[in-house]
Amino acid sequence: MQMTVYFDGAFWSALIEYNEPKQGYQAFRYIFGKEPKEAEILQFIYKDLSKWMHKQEKLGVQRNDSVQFQGVRRVNPKRKQREASRAKKKPAISTKAQQVMQESHELLKKERRANQKQKREAYKEEQFLRKQEKRRQKKKGH
Known part of the structure; x- marks a missing residue:
């Protein structure tokens, strides 16, 4: 699962991407409105995220099944560390x-x-x- 918080020009949004075994790859956008603080983001993750994921499953969003997503590949820990350090170096939004x-x-x-x-x-x-x-x-x- 990956969550990216970004400013889309009008509102602060979060893009949540995850891979379910039965449904496959799914993604949705959650709009925060004004710039969220860390506490608000954590509250969303711990309390509201599962509700939103279940809502997305109930909606049965159409997706392109022709694209095959393979299972999650194990990534080398050093590569993970390099990617994390690159992400930290990027300027904050x-x-x-x-x-x-x-x-x-x-x-x-x-x-x-x-x-x-x-x-x-x-x-x-x-x-x-x-x-x-x-x-x-x-x-x-x-």
Whole structure:
């Protein structure tokens, strides 16, 4: 069984995928609404998940039987560990507001860098012109 919690643009949802011996592969989506806290997710898993799975069985959702799913293969523990570490390294899904704030922060950062670069180049140009003028004055003998 695998559960993935994600933000679909409007609501926070969970995609639950599992393999039943009699029914085969099944999947359904549960909508949390606002961003769920860990406690809410755990409550869903421990209390509501089995109810939702039974509802899905009663609904008798049509699925494509032409696709054959083989039994669960045993995965090497080292591979499991690598996959877990990769999953941890992926950035956590944040709220839409946080993403927008991050993007605006990045834009401001780029603008600030561009302005600093312009100021630095203008200062160098000014220094160069002063130096040239000083040389000319020395040549004139003043």
